[in-house]
Amino acid sequence: MTDEPATKHVPGASRRKFLKGSAALGAGVIAAGTARAEGPDPLITEVQDWANAFGDAVDAAPYGTPIHFESHVVRRNVEWLTESPVSSINFTPIHALEGTITPQGCAFERHHSGAIELSKSDYRLMINGLVDTPLVFTFEDLTRFPRSSMVAFCECAANGGMEWGGAQLEGCQFTQGMIHNMEYVGVPLRVLLEEAGVKPEGKWVYAEGADASSNGRSIPMEKALDDVLVAFYANGEALRKEHGYPARLVVPGWEGNMWVKWVRRLGVYEHAVESREETSKYTDLMPDGRARKWTWVMDAKSVITSPSPQAPVRHGKGPLVITGLAWSGHGKIAKVDVSLDGGRNWQEARITGEAKPKALTRFHLDIDWDGSELLLQSRATDETGYVQPTKDALRAIRGLNNVYHNNGIQTWWLKSDGEVENVEVA
Amino acid sequence: MSKSLNLLAGTALAAGLIAGPAMAEKLGLGRAALPEEIAAWDVAVQPDGTGLPEGSGDVLTGEEVFADKCATCHGEFAEGLDSWPVLAGGEGTLKDRRPVKTIGSYWPYLSTVFDYVHRSMPFGSAQTVSVDETYAITAFLLYSNGLVEDDFVLTRDNFTEITLPNADGFYVDDRPETEYPLFSGAACMTDCGAEVKVTKRAVDLNVTPEDPDGRPAGTLPALTMAAAGTAAPAEAAASEAATEETATEEPAAEEAATETAAADPALVEAGQKVFKKCAACHKVGEGAKNATGPHLNGVVGRTAGTIEGFKYSKPMTDAGAGGLVWDADALTAYLENPKGFVKGTKMSFAGLKKEEDRAAIIAYLGTLAP
Numbered sequence: 123m124t125d126e127p128a129t130k131h132v133p134g135a136s137r138r139k140f141l142k143g144s145a146a147l148g149a150g151v152i153a154a155g156t157a158r159a160e161g162p163d164p165l166i167t168e169v170q171d172w173a174n175a176f177g178d179a180v181d182a183a184p185y186g187t188p189i190h191f192e193s194h195v196v197r198r199n200v201e202w203l204t205e206s207p208v209s210s211i212n213f214t215p216i217h218a219l220e221g222t223i224t225p226q227g228c229a230f231e232r233h234h235s236g237a238i239e240l241s242k243s244d245y246r247l248m249i250n251g252l253v254d255t256p257l258v259f260t261f262e263d264l265t266r267f268p269r270s271s272m273v274a275f276c277e278c279a280a281n282g283g284m285e286w287g288g289a290q291l292e293g294c295q296f297t298q299g300m301i302h303n304m305e306y307v308g309v310p311l312r313v314l315l316e317e318a319g320v321k322p323e324g325k326w327v328y329a330e331g332a333d334a335s336s337n338g339r340s341i342p343m344e345k346a347l348d349d350v351l352v353a354f355y356a357n358g359e360a361l362r363k364e365h366g367y368p369a370r371l372v373v374p375g376w377e378g379n380m381w382v383k384w385v386r387r388l389g390v391y392e393h394a395v396e397s398r399e400e401t402s403k404y405t406d407l408m409p410d411g412r413a414r415k416w417t418w419v420m421d422a423k424s425v426i427t428s429p430s431p432q433a434p435v436r437h438g439k440g441p442l443v444i445t446g447l448a449w450s451g452h453g454k455i456a457k458v459d460v461s462l463d464g465g466r467n468w469q470e471a472r473i474t475g476e477a478k479p480k481a482l483t484r485f486h487l488d489i490d491w492d493g494s495e496l497l498l499q500s501r502a503t504d505e506t507g508y509v510q511p512t513k514d515a516l517r518a519i520r521g522l523n524n525v526y527h528n529n530g531i532q533t534w535w536l537k538s539d540g541e542v543e544n545v546e547v548a
Numbered sequence: 549m550s551k552s553l554n555l556l557a558g559t560a561l562a563a564g565l566i567a568g569p570a571m572a573e574k575l576g577l578g579r580a581a582l583p584e585e586i587a588a589w590d591v592a593v594q595p596d597g598t599g600l601p602e603g604s605g606d607v608l609t610g611e612e613v614f615a616d617k618c619a620t621c622h623g624e625f626a627e628g629l630d631s632w633p634v635l636a637g638g639e640g641t642l643k644d645r646r647p648v649k650t651i652g653s654y655w656p657y658l659s660t661v662f663d664y665v666h667r668s669m670p671f672g673s674a675q676t677v678s679v680d681e682t683y684a685i686t687a688f689l690l691y692s693n694g695l696v697e698d699d700f701v702l703t704r705d706n707f708t709e710i711t712l713p714n715a716d717g718f719y720v721d722d723r724p725e726t727e728y729p730l731f732s733g734a735a736c737m738t739d740c741g742a743e744v745k746v747t748k749r750a751v752d753l754n755v756t757p758e759d760p761d762g763r764p765a766g767t768l769p770a771l772t773m774a775a776a777g778t779a780a781p782a783e784a785a786a787s788e789a790a791t792e793e794t795a796t797e798e799p800a801a802e803e804a805a806t807e808t809a810a811a812d813p814a815l816v817e818a819g820q821k822v823f824k825k826c827a828a829c830h831k832v833g834e835g836a837k838n839a840t841g842p843h844l845n846g847v848v849g850r851t852a853g854t855i856e857g858f859k860y861s862k863p864m865t866d867a868g869a870g871g872l873v874w875d876a877d878a879l880t881a882y883l884e885n886p887k888g889f890v891k892g893t894k895m896s897f898a899g900l901k902k903e904e905d906r907a908a909i910i911a912y913l914g915t916l917a918p
Contacts, residue, residue: 194767194768194769195766196766198766199757200755200756200757202755205621205631205632205839206671206828208672208824208827215766217766217768218768234668235674236824248581248590249581250581250586250589250590255580256580256581256586257578257579257580257581258578258579258580258581259577260578263578266575266577267575288748289748289750289753290750291750292751292756292764293756293764293765293767295765296756296764316574317574317575317577317578319574330589330592334668334672334675335668335674336674387589387590389590389592391592391594391598393594393595393596394594395592395593395663396656396657396660397660397664398660398663398664398668401656401657401660401718402654402655402660405718407642407647407649409643410643411643411717412642412717412718413642413654413718414718414719414720414721414722414723415718415720416720416721417721417723418721419721419723421727431756431764431767432763432765432766432767432768433767433768434767434768436770436771459735463744464743464744465740465741466738466739466740466742466743466744467737467738468735468736468737468738497746501735503735506728506732507732508728508732509731509732509733509735510731511727511730511731515730515731519726519727519730522645523645523647535746535749543749543750543751544749545746545747545748545749545750546746547744548744548745548747
């Protein structure tokens with residue numbers, strides 16, 4: 123399952139299996155092609171400005187930003203979701219991105235009291251509690267520990283939370299966009315804990331941020347010693363302010379709220395602190411009125427990012443690239459299936475690139491679209507054998523008040539005119 | 549000589565790091581945390597009372613402190629204004645379609661209330677509630693949830709005697725037992741059920757942010773050949789035209805711009821930073837709406853209590869009717885001591901004690917067009 127051409131994995135027969143009138147497909151493609159070639163293209167026959175005059179000099183943009191043609195590819199928020207934008211969330215434009223790495227500048231943000239400015243020189247990290255030596259590190263101290271790196275997805279536990287009751291928002295940016303995926307470099311939390319010396323009765327690490335919300339979460343020692351990172355680089359450069367500059371926790375596979383930003387203190391305790399963020403929030407209310415707590419792991423999930431409501435098909439019938447993302451907090455994605463008929467029949471998509479554990483994985487399926495309506499779905503299976511469930515299957519167990527951890531299958535209704543809607547089917 | 553020795557030592561250290569077992573050896577980085585530093589930062593309070601500071605507070609004091617510091621968002625009776633969190637009531641609603649999750653109905657531990665109020669509240673002015681005030685607020689919240697009488701005094705000693713009603717309402721994640729087996733069979737690939745139909749459409753709810761053309765916000769633009777070739781010049785021309793228009797045909801706007809330019813940019817910038825203290829309640833900028841407080845576009849020079857659609861306190865409306873205009877002097881006095889300047893104002897903001905903060909924020913507010 124690497125990035126070989128789709129035709130090897132999706133033979134024509136199975137690809138056409140769900141399409142009506144496939145014989146007409148070729149004709150449609152040719153028609154579209156000829157329509158574009160009615161006369162000589164002035165973009166080719168006439169000398170364009172960019173072909174005879176200077177472009178920007180090398181000192182025009184010491185730090186580059188996306189070209190203005192891409193100005194629609196930005197984080198967006200949904201104003202009515204929260205009372206104040208400093209304790210709120212915005213969404214990654216995953217409908218407009220490809221590959222797996224999320225650029226920092228458009229990676230979603232979730233703040234509880236706004237994104238703060240904390241310089242490296244003002245930064246301190248304390249480890250205290252049940253340790254041999256309570257320690258304080260400066261940022262420079264952190265840079266002297268051995269480093270490790272990893273690619274990891276960070277998904278808010280509430281990603282898709284607005285969709286529990288039914289289809290609500292138009293676009294995967296809003297329905298699945300509380301997620302980003304970056305390459306981190308930092309110091310393993312284990313190394314820092316070993317420096318302080320964890321006492322045997324220390325079973326939990328309570329990580330706390332330096333911002334006014336002092337968002338804090340309790341992490342069991344087993345996870346803290348496993349793969350948690352105190353990261354200070356993302357995608358090759360310093361973290362952005364909004365992602366916790368100068369240092370944040372990376373807690374691979376676990377809900378984003380635990381990835382404490384501006385991390386300033388690691389308290390080692392015998393028990394969980396049971397902070398506000400792990401009791402009144404980020405607990406999952408079940409139909410019997412009781413609630414699950416410590417639901418840390420993000421289960422396997424996937425979504426087709428294009429076509430999707432914000433990425434309609436404008437080129438008409440013929441070759442169509444279906445692209446999407448899959449991920450699992452339990453490890454690697456083993457395979458992704460795509461359905462064109464709302465889940466009755468499935469075909470295996472191509473995993474493009476390497477499927478890394480607890481990281482976003484890109485999948486593609488290349489089809490010849492005959493212009494008929496499709497009910498597009500994707501379904502991830504991870505290396506544990508867990509298969510992404512339908513929303514109905516989740517609701518049958520968890521009811522409608524669960525809010526968090528909605529990893530149900532998403533349905534997009536691709537209509538003949540190429541427009542796409544967020545729908546549910548039954 | 550000594551340099552080469554250092555180099556040798558460095559090489560040995562690096563080699564040691566690469567080898568596995570040496571990883572557990574301490575590097576001697578960082579320094580010991582001092583007791584006062586730990587006391588300043590480790591204020592976490594746990595369900596068993598670990599971390600509770602010495603102190604106490606009663607319900608009636610709590611009611612006063614709550615009215616002063618919390619009620620603007622949470623309401624006088626902890627009922628929650630607008631969409632701010634409801635802190636009281638909600639008993640018996642956890643199975644409803646719209647459960648009301650409050651301290652009384654949902655929260656498992658009282659320690660969480662103390663912990664959160666003490667270090668994260670009030671929103672926008674965190675860590676300004678004293679220990680005794682926190683005990684008092686916590687006592688008031690118990691009272692407003694019907695869990696104690698109005699003469700109750702909460703102390704460090706009786707704290708753990710309180711058990712919240714939903715203490716047993718939580719259980720540890722059981723997905724591995726209750727869900728994973730159900731979702732781990734081989735996935736069906738063909739003829740996996742009857743034909744399906746669309747049953748719910750997001751468009752019916754119509755709550756998605758939209759672009760000006762009515763499409764979902766952020767919809768990718770059409771890639772026609774013409775658009776690709778002409779977008780840049782057209783856009784540049786449009787923005788040039790807009791600039792010209794502002795400069796020549798709208799003297800009012802020009803005036804405002806001049807005024808802005810006259811204000812010390814550094815002061816305005818400083819003011820914008822100070823404004824973060826206000827931004828939770830007051831919206832500014834294009835299309836700003838009233839929120840917990842009225843929007844502040846054009847506030848400088850405006851008559852007090854006159855933004856349409858905002859429910860002011862009676863004293864504020866009266867002050868405006870009596871001729872109070874928000875000029876620099878009035879704003880300075882109000883911002884220094886809101887409750888002193890307009891007795892009975894709804895604004896539960898303690899005020900800006902620093903003169904430079906007040907000057908900066910007034911300079912910033914002056915840049916906000918009506």
